[in-house]
Amino acid sequence: MRAYHQSLLMSMLIAACFFLAACTSQSSDLETGTKKDSLVLAIGSEPEDGFDPTTGWGRYGSPLFQSTLLTLDRNFNVQHDLAVDYNVSDDGLEWTVKIRDDVKFSDGEPLTIDDVIFTFETAKNSQSVVDLQNLKKMEKLDSHTVKFILEKPQSTFLYTLTMLGIVPKHAYSENYRENPVGSGPYKLVQWDKGQQLIVEENPYYYGKKSYFKKLTFLFLSEDAAFLAAKAGQVDMAAVPVNLAKEKIPGMKLIALDSVDNRGIMMPFVKPRYDSEKGVAIGHEVTSDPAIRKALNIAIDREKLVEDVLEGFGTPAYSVADNLPWWNEDTIIEDGDAEAAEKILMDAGWTKNAEGIFEKKGIKASFALVYPASDQTRQSLAIAFKQMAKKIGIEVKTEGKSWNEIEKVMHTTPVVMGWGSHDPIEMYHLYHSKYRGQGYSNANYYSNKKVDQYMDQAIHAATQEEANEYWKKAQWDGETGFSALGDAPWIWLVNLQHLYFVNEHLNIGGQKIQPHGHGWPVTEFIADWTWDE
Amino acid sequence: MLAFHIGKFILKRTLKFVTLLFAVVVLTFMLVSLSPVDPIQSYLGAEMMVVSEEQKEEIAEYYGVNQPKLQQFFKWLKMFLQGDLGTSLVYRQDVLSIIQEKFVASFALMALSWSMAGILGYALGVIAGMNKGTFADRAIKLYCFVLASTPTFWIAILLLIVFSLWLGLFPIGLGTPIGVVSEQVTWLDRLKHILLPAATLSVIGVSNITLHTRQKVIDVLDSEFIRFARAKGEEGFTLFKRHVFRNTLFPAISVHFASFGELFGGAILAEQVFSYPGLGLAIVQAGLNSDVPLMMGIVVFSTFFVFIGNLLADVLYTMIDLRMKNGEAI
Numbered sequence: 001m002r003a004y005h006q007s008l009l010m011s012m013l014i015a016a017c018f019f020l021a022a023c024t025s026q027s028s029d030l031e032t033g034t035k036k037d038s039l040v041l042a043i044g045s046e047p048e049d050g051f052d053p054t055t056g057w058g059r060y061g062s063p064l065f066q067s068t069l070l071t072l073d074r075n076f077n078v079q080h081d082l083a084v085d086y087n088v089s090d091d092g093l094e095w096t097v098k099i100r101d102d103v104k105f106s107d108g109e110p111l112t113i114d115d116v117i118f119t120f121e122t123a124k125n126s127q128s129v130v131d132l133q134n135l136k137k138m139e140k141l142d143s144h145t146v147k148f149i150l151e152k153p154q155s156t157f158l159y160t161l162t163m164l165g166i167v168p169k170h171a172y173s174e175n176y177r178e179n180p181v182g183s184g185p186y187k188l189v190q191w192d193k194g195q196q197l198i199v200e201e202n203p204y205y206y207g208k209k210s211y212f213k214k215l216t217f218l219f220l221s222e223d224a225a226f227l228a229a230k231a232g233q234v235d236m237a238a239v240p241v242n243l244a245k246e247k248i249p250g251m252k253l254i255a256l257d258s259v260d261n262r263g264i265m266m267p268f269v270k271p272r273y274d275s276e277k278g279v280a281i282g283h284e285v286t287s288d289p290a291i292r293k294a295l296n297i298a299i300d301r302e303k304l305v306e307d308v309l310e311g312f313g314t315p316a317y318s319v320a321d322n323l324p325w326w327n328e329d330t331i332i333e334d335g336d337a338e339a340a341e342k343i344l345m346d347a348g349w350t351k352n353a354e355g356i357f358e359k360k361g362i363k364a365s366f367a368l369v370y371p372a373s374d375q376t377r378q379s380l381a382i383a384f385k386q387m388a389k390k391i392g393i394e395v396k397t398e399g400k401s402w403n404e405i406e407k408v409m410h411t412t413p414v415v416m417g418w419g420s421h422d423p424i425e426m427y428h429l430y431h432s433k434y435r436g437q438g439y440s441n442a443n444y445y446s447n448k449k450v451d452q453y454m455d456q457a458i459h460a461a462t463q464e465e466a467n468e469y470w471k472k473a474q475w476d477g478e479t480g481f482s483a484l485g486d487a488p489w490i491w492l493v494n495l496q497h498l499y500f501v502n503e504h505l506n507i508g509g510q511k512i513q514p515h516g517h518g519w520p521v522t523e524f525i526a527d528w529t530w531d532e
Numbered sequence: 533m534l535a536f537h538i539g540k541f542i543l544k545r546t547l548k549f550v551t552l553l554f555a556v557v558v559l560t561f562m563l564v565s566l567s568p569v570d571p572i573q574s575y576l577g578a579e580m581m582v583v584s585e586e587q588k589e590e591i592a593e594y595y596g597v598n599q600p601k602l603q604q605f606f607k608w609l610k611m612f613l614q615g616d617l618g619t620s621l622v623y624r625q626d627v628l629s630i631i632q633e634k635f636v637a638s639f640a641l642m643a644l645s646w647s648m649a650g651i652l653g654y655a656l657g658v659i660a661g662m663n664k665g666t667f668a669d670r671a672i673k674l675y676c677f678v679l680a681s682t683p684t685f686w687i688a689i690l691l692l693i694v695f696s697l698w699l700g701l702f703p704i705g706l707g708t709p710i711g712v713v714s715e716q717v718t719w720l721d722r723l724k725h726i727l728l729p730a731a732t733l734s735v736i737g738v739s740n741i742t743l744h745t746r747q748k749v750i751d752v753l754d755s756e757f758i759r760f761a762r763a764k765g766e767e768g769f770t771l772f773k774r775h776v777f778r779n780t781l782f783p784a785i786s787v788h789f790a791s792f793g794e795l796f797g798g799a800i801l802a803e804q805v806f807s808y809p810g811l812g813l814a815i816v817q818a819g820l821n822s823d824v825p826l827m828m829g830i831v832v833f834s835t836f837f838v839f840i841g842n843l844l845a846d847v848l849y850t851m852i853d854l855r856m857k858n859g860e861a862i
Binding site: 038040048049050052053055059086122127128129131133134177190191192193194195196198214216218220221227228230233234339401403406417418419420422424425428429434437438439440516517 | 634805806
């Protein structure tokens with residue numbers, strides 16, 4: 001080798017060694033100590049618009065830095081948090097809430113009813129996901145009591161009171177979302193945008209003290225979170241189904257039930273033109289109730305969970321399985337091809353030479369659309385197609401972008417997914433007044449009795465009363481929007497939310513998770529413990 | 533004399549830049565306006581079903597969905613000319629501060645990898661050029677061609693798996709250590725976190741400068757004065773030091789400046805894999821959610837950035853050219 005070669009190579013090698021030497025002496029990123037009182041979690045996506053409840057932070061699960069007036073416990077029963085008492089007037093228009101007088105924000109200032117009023121006003125004007133359209137005005141009755149006055153009765157206003165964290169009027173500015181002073185269990189220490197969030201316990205918190213003094217949330221992609229778990233860098237990581245069967249020493253996989261559901265929305269009416277909205281609607285085949293009922297019975301939901309979700313899911317019979325407003329009588333016996341075919345034959349369908357059902361010259365055939373970017377929905381569509389074929393119904397699957405889906409969803413079945421902790425979701429999905437309004441009731445379903453029950457649910461004065469009506473709307477013995485009744489939807493599965501958790505970490509019992517995974521799992525973080 | 537020429541050149545270029553910027557701005561705005569993305573659907577996702585129509589109209593107003601596009605454009609232009617880039621719809625923060633925050637991190641990554649790629653690429657190009665036809669030369673050429681066609685994120689993931697997971701030498705990502713408050717973060721920490729992403733980008737970024745330098749070295753070695761030097765008995769490193777180096781360094785640097793644009797794109801990909809904070813995620817979010825102010829801000833900024841790179845490259849070239857023309861030694 002020539003001289004200059006050697007010196008060049010030498011200098012590169014030396015540089016490499018320098019870097020390696022500097023790096024091998026790295027200390028562990030995790031704290032080592034006798035009592036483990038801090039956690040590192042890679043579970044959620046970063047809220048781009050920050051930690052401001054008035055723009056939608058913390059809607060599900062504890063807002064971490066703030067507290068809400070009311071909460072729902074693990075069984076969805078209303079519990080008091082900031083509020084010590086609340087009641088609803090007979091006409092359902094006035095909600096009076098009285099709050100505690102011993103609460104301080106993390107900066108030591110007391111929380112008063114002015115802060116509550118300020119929060120709701122700010123949220124109302126935020127043009128965000130927080131919907132307070134129905135809030136007419138608020139009256140301050142005394143230093144710890146407020147009366148919310150609604151435009152129309154709305155039993156689901158209760159859920160707003162459990163989802164909106166209270167912000168301090170005195171410490172609110174346009175930078176609040178980066179510096180969220182609140183009355184919640186934790187306060188923000190540092191937020192490295194796009195990377196991590198470090199929080200520590202709020203010394204002024206009035207509630208149960210958490211076992212963990214410090215939490216670090218990492219905002220990593222699913223793959224990076226898994227890698228971090230494998231490298232022993234995090235105590236908890238959210239993972240997708242395809243990584244769930246991996247083994248990580250020292251960690252266990254926890255699968256949480258959810259209402260993160262998937263189902264097929266079937267056009268309910270015969271083909272025609274909606275002149276008001278200016279769109280074509282309806283489908284000749286899916287508008288036949290026999291088709292919808294037959295498919296509901298023919299589908300083997302357990303098999304879908306096994307094949308598509310690798311066992312990490314549960315069958316779905318509605319949009320709100322296992323929630324308090326769900327009518328459990330609507331579970332159906334499925335996977336029954338014989339019964340399904342009988343329904344079709346009783347309705348006048350007969351099999352043609354190819355084995356596909358036909359009626360009055362029309363083949364039992366339709367296109368099924370799914371969002372092209374979503375692999376789970378694609379797999380579900382394909383599995384559905386195969387199960388439908390077994391009972392003589394021809395399904396053609398097509399992947400489309402959301403933009404294209406919006407254009408065809410009134411005339412074509414679509415694989416969709418919903419699932420909320422607020423029953424108003426059912427109202428928007430099934431009430432006839434929402435037909436054709438965006439994604440709400442996009443299949444033009446209508447049933448006067450169902451409308452009536454749901455209106456009564458909205459007007460109800462208590463949760464119990466409301467839930468009774470929501471259940472009747474699903475099935476009252478004769479009709480309803482469930483698979484027993486009109487079956488405008490074919491609900492398929494509920495996903496499970498999967499997390500790798502350090503085997504010493506005990507996250508306790510969890511609520512049925514909503515559609516989105518991640519932050520909701522931190523709702524009861526005050527109850528988590530570390531068992532050595 | 534030289535300074536005057538350079539000055540004139542920069543001025544002409546700047547005027548061209550202004551026209552270019554205007555064209556880019558108009559085109560970008562048109563594209564974003566024509567985007568089929570429904571920002572309300574992107575923003576709400578599954579919460580779509582618990583939000584009332586009236587509130588959705590408010591959100592539509594916030595995203596400027598119903599505003600006439602031309603009006604929106606002129607409003608933006610007016611603000612822009614006054615130095616105001618507006619407020620991001622997704623981050624609810626002003627665009628300039630977002631770009632400042634995120635660009636500083638991206639810039640550190642880009643600067644480090646650009647320098648590393650430059651030094652490594654030049655060295656490899658010289659070795660290849662001076663040993664044309666040998667195994668070393670062939671190996672280096674192969675390396676360049678293979679790497680030029682390799683996806684950035686693939687190299688990134690490979691490095692991550694080997695050096696972070698298997699060997700545990702480097703952190704799995706981020707810009708600073710996990711759970712450590714910023715006051716306690718050291719320069720060494722930051723270096724450790726930036727090294728793998730920078731290595732990814734430099735490993736790929738060498739191809740251009742290596743091959744270009746190699747060719748330049750071969751050209752120089754073919755020239756008259758080299759033959760004269762060899763006749764005097766010079767060879768190897770001395771030959772390089774005295775003649776090859778100063779004739780190939782400037783061209784190498786200017787070609788490397790021109791790769792500024794690629795740097796931007798590559799940095800964004802590397803950031804994704806290493807969860808390194810930077811402009812990468814911001815651009816994606818802006819696009820997917822039709823965040824017009826942020827999108828326009830980032831586009832203006834990157835156009836300017838690439839322009840500076842190309843300008844520096846061309847200025848250097850002009851300097852070399854002028855010197856050569858005037859018979860001055862480079």
